[in-house]
Amino acid sequence: MSNQPMRPGLRAALSLEYPMSLSVYDSYEDAQKAVDYLSDHEFPVQDVLIVGTDLKQLERVTGRLTRGRVLGAGALSGMWLGLFIGTIFALFDPSGFNVLSIVGTVAFGAVFGMVWAWVGYALARGQRDFTSVSHVVANKYEVLVEHKHVQRGRELLTQMDPMRAAQEQVRRAQEAERTRGTDSGTVTPPQQP
Structure with missing residues (x-):
């Protein structure tokens, strides 16, 4: 993976001032669908960022060299x-x-x-002695939003899919619990669903 410096204009375009997690999705299409829903409901999508996390590289061998x-x-x-x-x-x-x-x-x-x-x-x-093609993919896609819009975004995503919103709320609570546990020196084991 290259560690090339990013142009200042590109860095500003790919960052948020105070980002907060709105939701996490298993596929890019689901994250894109959520942002599209927000856009359809007049949400300021210019303050949204989709971030692929847990990256892995896939390499498909195509033949002998x-x-x-x-x-x-x-x-x-x-x-x-x-x-x-x-x-x-x-x-x-x-x-x-x-x-x-x-x-x-x-x-x-x-x-x-x-x-x-x-x-x-x-x-x-x-x-x-082989030829191949490679591709970097993400396991999860997190939708981040500026802190000032997070409440409105969560309300809209709850309207879009109430069941998923409830699961997301549980995930955030568990993550906050783990964070509190590591801050105080004790580690809380992950909860079973």
């Missing part, structure tokens, strides 16, 4: 780069558009891409 696949992918990547550079040179060539120079840069790009890919593959020394 062989020398042939590495060289083929390198050649294809190099060909695209060669086509791009050759086209730019051909467009600005004072002697006119030359297709032969484009073909030459594509061929040179393919060779360059294969060599570059092979060097990278050789340096890895077989430590990652």
